[in-house]
Amino acid sequence: xxxxxxTKAEFQELAEVRLVEAKALLDLSKWDGAYYLGGYAVELALxxxxxKMFMATDAFPDKDFSKNCYTHAVEKLVEMANWTxxxxxxxxxTRNCWPTGP
Numbered sequence: 001x002x003x004x005x006x007t008k009a010e011f012q013e014l015a016e017v018r019l020v021e022a023k024a025l026l027d028l029s030k031w032d033g034a035y036y037l038g039g040y041a042v043e044l045a046l047x048x049x050x051x052k053m054f055m056a057t058d059a060f061p062d063k064d065f066s067k068n069c070y071t072h073a074v075e076k077l078v079e080m081a082n083w084t085x086x087x088x089x090x091x092x093x094t095r096n097c098w099p100t101g102p
């Protein structure tokens with residue numbers, strides 16, 4: 001049985017693992033698996049961004065908002081992460097959600 005992922009760091013770590021796995025499959029021309037794991041990495045990264053957004057405020061999240069985070073729908077997660085600017089997710093928001101290296 002797998003462990004429940006709950007922290008921003010756990011979501012980030014698993015997103016990075018899935019991205020490495022997707023790249024390995026891509027290098028082997030295993031397109032379907034690479035696509036699937038790449039999408040999963042995006043989902044996990046978006047959830048880490050949503051957690052960071054709530055860590056920056058002292059507001060308690062709406063119950064429905066929290067419940068809606070339990071989804072695999074990337075479009076819904078992009079919306080929940082408040083990512084859209086002029087209908088497109090800006091690249092700078094991604095960088096702001098992720099830690100930079102040493």
